[in-house]
Amino acid sequence: MKTSESRYRQCLYFTSNAFARKVEKLALHYWKPLGFSPSHAYLLMVVLQEPGVQPTRLANELQLTPSTITRLIEKLEEQALVTRVLDGKTTMVYATDKAKALLPDMQAAIDGFYTAYSKILGPEASCALTQQIATVADALP
Amino acid sequence: MKTSESRYRQCLYFTSNAFARKVEKLALHYWKPLGFSPSHAYLLMVVLQEPGVQPTRLANELQLTPSTITRLIEKLEEQALVTRVLDGKTTMVYATDKAKALLPDMQAAIDGFYTAYSKILGPEASCALTQQIATVADALP
């Protein structure tokens, strides 16, 4: 059934969740070849761009809770894609060479995903929608 | 950090998920007094409106997988809010009197949630956004 056919099509809770699940699934498809999920991927991208980044900063950047960040890092550590260096109460996260070697594939995943949805929704429309959702998200408590 | 300040503000994966989490949290706040979460609530609303509704139909209506529907029903059954009646390979789900007695409170939760976000986003804007997200969701595979 299409979202627009559900009795809850007019409810923001329902539509935002259904939409996010669909987007998640599409993203997952493009990240699957790499062996990790979109959320791990986005965290790893930040780590690659900011070597030594701390969990608190990652939590802010990705808008996830610190505990979720810890769990994501643990997983990436198991796959030998990042390492944690402890220093006092802070933790610094670094990408491994293995992760750095994956950069081209990661860029390909991002491009594939972006191309997929902008082909479906139109490049301007999808940008506009993304922007709009971001703005509305900021307005919510 | 605001969504619009994250480096991923232009990514549909990121924004749709961050947005859904925020909306979920807001909805949760209004459903909490009732003792169940929004997804259980929406399922229960369908059951109240369609006595004897089957899991497959619920999965379509709520755009969740059948296994998720089973899990949601199990939880509501534990709380004595619905009962399952098996008939051959199908299952019919009915709301209990206890659930029916909660209807006014459920309506209040829905109203409270809707009022909250339409106050923040404006009634027209929030309706338009919901509609837009539903439309885009339909376009995705």
Add this chain to the structure above:
DNA sequence: AATAAATATTTGTATATACAAATAAAGATG
């Protein structure tokens, strides 16, 4: 009628996420 295919549901298992509490370190205050 017997077997095969399709359908409905549940179960086993895995994932991402969050909250609350625990831990540990740093800074502030008396």
Add this chain to the structure above:
DNA sequence: CATCTTTATTTGTATATACAAATATTTATT
């Protein structure tokens, strides 16, 4: 300097969700 408070991170636990496989039932086909 000793204690208190704040800050950073992790851990224990719980939730919603999904996929794949199992189960059970109905329908179709030969």
